[in-house]
Amino acid sequence: MTASPPITPEAMPIPRKAPAPARRNLVGLTRPQLRAALIEAGTPEKQAKMRETQVWQWLYQKGVRDFDQMTNLAKDYRARLKEHFTIEVPEVVARTVSADGTRKYLVRIAGGHEVEVVYIPEDGRGTLCISSQVGCTLTCTFCHTGTQRLVRNLTAGEIVGQIMLARDDLGEWPEPGRAPKDETRLISNVVLMGMGEPLYNFDAVRDAMLITMDGEGISLSRRRITLSTSGVVPEIPRTGAEIGCMLAISLHATTDELRNQLVPINRKYPLAQLLEALRAYPKLSNSERITFEYVMLKGVNDSDEDARRLVKLIAGIPAKINLIPFNEWPGVPYERSDWDRIEAFADIVHKAGYASPIRTPRGEDIMAACGQLKSATERARKNRFEIAAEAGLPQPERIVRRPNAPDVH
Incomplete structure (x- = not known):
């Protein structure tokens, strides 16, 4: 039996890098949704109410679209926000x-x-x-x-x-x-x-x-x-x-x-x-x-x-x-x-x-x-x-009808 050639570093498969998780758009989140999203992104719960109010005011009172302009937030926290979120309007x-x-x-x-x-x-x-x-x-x-x-x-x-x-x-x-x-x-x-x-x-x-x-x-x-x-x-x-x-x-x-x-x-x-x-x-x-x-x-x-x-x-x-x-x-x-x-x-x-x-x-x-x-x-x-997929929205529930069952509106 012929021995298999040794695997050299050049021949080793390169592991694929996992894609970065999609960043969530903050525009359109209600206050409770915004607070929950900030906590999920690592904001301590004790700070979440304050951070929610600060981010909310920047978005909807001042119209800011760049996290770097949120000057009452620490630089490392702004970096965290940029890592997890976007601010997008149509x-x-x-x-x-x-x-x-x-x-x-x-x-x-x-x-x-x-x-x-x-x-x-x-x-x-x-x-x-x-x-x-x-x-x-x-x-x-x-x-x-x-x-x-x-x-x-x-x-x-x-x-x-x-x-x-x-x-x-x-x-x-x-x-x-x-x-x-x-x-x-x-x-x-x-x-x-x-x-x-x-x-x-x-x-x-x-x-x-x-x-x-x-x-x-x-x-x-x-x-x-x-x-x-x-x-x-x-x-x-x-x-x-x-x-x-x-x-x-x-x-x-x-x-x-x-x-x-x-x-x-x-x-x-x-x-x-x-x-x-x-x-x-x-x-x-x-x-x-x-x-x-x-x-x-x-x-x-x-x-x-x-x-x-x-x-x-x-x-x-x-x-x-x-x-x-x-x-x-x-x-x-x-x-x-x-x-x-x-x-x-x-x-x-x-x-x-x-x-x-x-x-x-x-x-x-x-x-x-x-x-x-x-x-x-x-x-x-x-x-x-198809529409949901294009828009990046959750897939709607599929409705399975029994044969000859009437439509329900």
């Missing part, structure tokens, strides 16, 4: 400014997906309209976003990150070494009225808004945050109890027959169920009214009869009605109501005792107006496992 791919000053951001998130964010300035203040999903499942027939299929939910970090990147662009963070700004805020209001149905992504939306409302960070009052829903009835009580923000309802019709066409979720949660949930909404009062959004569609929902039916429908609910002149987009089958028709509708609502402002269209020239948002690149529908 990437601005394109920024477009309307003639009226409205800014639209095309924003890229994990997996290469894109959403749109809109900033609407008004007398030194401004409203930021943010997205909660890539695409939408609701297919409301008048809404441009609804023509884009749902790709995935945004994470809490991707939602609050939209506020942070807008503050970057507007220069709203305090200058390094100076106290937080106390002048009128450029982003004075946040509305969850961008792409997607927020209540179909409840947990991430809730966590992002709790971060936004925290007094030691972005510190935006809950009364300055409005969540707009098409009527996901089971989540409305949770919204009041767990977020406590203002509520807006995309109503758009006063009969189930018409609303089934315009807002298909009405087939699942018809008007009677929706209004019952709204009458029980926590904090409902004359000072914290529900907003009903009503897009004005020529010859569809804009008659005097529609206006009278609307005020009867919402009777007893402290509310205001935002009348929205329809914002047209290519291929849409609807037209904007004539201005005198909108004013006549508003007059009936106003005489019934409800505020009925007519929303001034903003950002139409850059397709940033209400109902016009739609990301520039549409993604093919992928299964939820």
